[in-house]
Amino acid sequence: MSDDATFMLDGRPIRFEAGQSILQAALAAGAFIPNLCHHPEFKPHGSCKLCTVKVNGRASSACTTRARAGQEVASDTPELNRHRRTLLQMLFVEGNHFCPGCEKSGQCRLQALAYDLEMLNPHYEHFYPPRPIDASHPDVLIDFNRCILCALCVRASRDVDGKTVFALAGRGTAQHLVVDCPSGKLGDTDFAATDKAAEVCPVGAILPKRVGFAVPIGERPFDIEPISVQAAHAAHAEPRG
């Protein structure tokens, strides 16, 4: 019997509250659906497409699809996971992701998803795009090489910090993050290390300065526990009211 506020995710019943997306409901229930551009505090963006699931047989992003009673949602299937691996590989070859030299390694969601989905190599020809680093700000560094265009910083700065420090510009693979001031340098904006936008980057593109390798590689969150397991734990620790 189908409950009023329940849908099925890979055969498991998931309860949801009115207005929740499939992704929100699944995460709240401790069922992990891979995602990168999602953040519980922000409106969905729906651009990374890692959370693509099949809802009653039709593909759609779990973060932008409303949960409805009786939906049959397939997520953890070989086909969808293969697609997700391909999407991750696309993100890896599109930028310059050099994990051994990245302070975010072991805490990076892109990398953690690659582990979770057993992505062993980037597969496609690397673009090796020439991308700059912006070290103009006294406390925060932007390494554009690692930006995956998830727009989390854009949303955080606009919606929480009220600053609109960031925007995405350009078309196709020329798309890139821009900083909102005439010089285009972070140091010339009113951006602060305490901004929400400074902490939401899922990869190592926006990093605080002077905190390099405080936790040794190998002992970082995703070294200790896979992202999917952490997500399940987080749900049980803070059941959503």
Add this chain to the structure above:
Amino acid sequence: MTTREAALDTVLADLLARHGRDPGRLLQILLDVQARFTRVPPEAVPKLAAALDLPIGEVESTVEFYSFLSRTPVGDYRILFSDNITDRMLGNQTILDHMAKRLGVRAGEVSEDGLVSLDTTSCTGMCDQGPAILVNGIAITRMTLRRADQVCDLVRNRVPVAEWPADFFRVEHNIRRADMLLGADFMPGSAVKAAIALGRDRFLEEMRISNLRGRGGAGFTTAVKWEAARNASGDERYVVCNADEGEPGTFKDRVLLQYYPERVFEGMALAAYAIGARHGFLYLRGEYLYLRPMLEEKLVELRALGVLGRSIFGVGDFAFDIEIHMGAGAYVCGEETALIESLEGKAGRPRIRPPFPVTSGYRGLPTVVNNVETLCKVTEIALHGGAWYRGYGTKQSTGTKILSVSGDCARPGIYEYPFGVRISQVLEDCGAVRPRAVQISGASGQCLTPREFGRRIAFEDVPTAGALMIFGDHRDMFEVALNFAHFFRHESCGFCTPCRVGTTIQAKIMDKIAAGHGTQYEMNELEHLHEVMRTASHCGLGQTAGQAIADTIAEFRGDYEKRLARRDFEPAFDLDAALARAREVTGRDDADSRLVEEGWQLRETTR
């Protein structure tokens, strides 16, 4: 302040005043800036941001999104070659090469004196009279080597484009088969009067009875869309005519706009009447800039006639007017939510749906977006009623459909048929020359082979936005797919991962195959990428971007295989070319400074 900066300030002040300092008109302002300075000067960005109270990032975002805006100067004469496969089949590359040689400038570059720049652009919608070019945004059709020479001379002598021979700019309608729409006379104002006589509810009822479906490709029922917008809450409602006809091979909207503009505008007024909108936009693709003065004149006429304005034909609460917005070279803006973003002055990235525009469209208010052809059909329903309209076509696809026919046929042009016409009939009527394949509905459509020519044009069989490109039996279908792959790489908006990166990787692989370095491995990759893009992309662009590749691999595999290397693997890049820079700086040219795999090839194949 330098004189240059002062000049910029003066121009910007004037433009801002003319556009009412409306941030929603940012793209329109930028187009004017581009026309004035042959680029958007970097200093203009913060100035515009300040004047319009927009973040600089948002202005940058718009500037960088549209192909017709440029951060670096283009030539005083900016020549863009339409590069659809149909232009290629008509020999545009020979003409481009010829002009490049004569003007001493390569494609993608600007001449040293800044006089002229040469480049390619996506299909400009002149497929039945190509090869086509745009000179400073204005279309020139039927290019020949002779005409190219004339253009070169005019450019060299700095003759203003307005003084060039009128024949260059002649755009034929090429209507080859007219039916209920194209063949009928139309008295401006008659359709709106007829609808008013019916009253809103009965007119909407007639619309319902007609079962008119959108002609932009998706085939959504127009009456349902209108009712949803009418019932949605909002202080204002908007009617938008989608005249961003960017699908390669499609040009029927251009003919309707040029030869039936009263129908288009009156269709918009009818939509406004039905949903209670006061304001309408015609979003005209940048490639059709040549139509703009005529359309503006037509709006003036319609206002004088009382079809537009306040209290239209005496109906007190029926006030409606139309504003023309120009696109700026972005195919994705044909997608209705991207179009709305563009109308608001932003980069044309498709929104998340739902909410749909009927409840939350332009400025978050209920908005109906209809295709040019759909709006023309609306006038017929107002005049003749839904039951009459339903008498044409098939059960699920009522009325007629206008097809843009191009490629290998004797009579390319516009063909209007009742829905349900067989493709073979169209091919016979246009004098198709030994067709090997037909690409239906443009680059994003499907590729049909002769065994499918018995199928019918209708939503229940072969749906189409109207393009029909014919490829004769001498054509190489790999070239067709390659052209489309480059098109999609150029047009992907970059919002979502699968389309942004997928179109680029597919284009790279197609180039590799074209260069003779593809293998079976690459063939498998193309199909897998299509599967991922089709499943996971945010909008129709990405979902269909790999379709032509998948179709041509399925139907014309030989065209690919004849190009494949006879090995199981080829490097991703040219190894020897990768040493060129080091050879240059060391001055070496010994055997060890070369990477030739021939000796190894033998060993690998005998392994």
Add this chain to the structure above:
Amino acid sequence: MRHVAPTPPRRKLRVATASLAGCFGCHMSFLDIDERLLDLIDLVEFDRSPITDIKHCGPCDIGIIEGGVCNAENVHVLWELRANCKVLVALGACAVNGGLPAQRNHLDVGSCLARVYRDRAGGEVPDDPELPLLLDKVRPLNEVVRIDFFIPGCPPSGDAIWKYLTDLISGRMPRLEHPMLHFD
């Protein structure tokens, strides 16, 4: 995982290893399988490898390559291993995605050479044919030859290498999962 006993193949498998544009860290990590080397030596014999100092390889079952491809000599070594090995394994970050050496890819190789040899040393860029010419970009192995298996990590741990190789030798589909799958 270290306790999974590899199923011995019918005959000893022949293995070649090489280091291209890398730091030998992956080879060092390979040696970190410690006493399991003794198990391994029962299962395989080494052809061309820094361990054996054999300079060119003959027909092999498995080739294991560390490092990316940064110059013409790397390409030749890679060709040799590809031509002689049934299965090629890319070992470590550099072999998998170019790694640290690929951090030079945004620079123009010609300007680099000119700056180092001409501008700073005041001499000429060496043109000795003995010196392998640099590629314009450092590439992962799979962009130059077909690669069958990938073991990421900088370096991959001895455990990961052992697990992967024993899977391979035993004819199982090799698999790396948490916590052995690492990019750093």
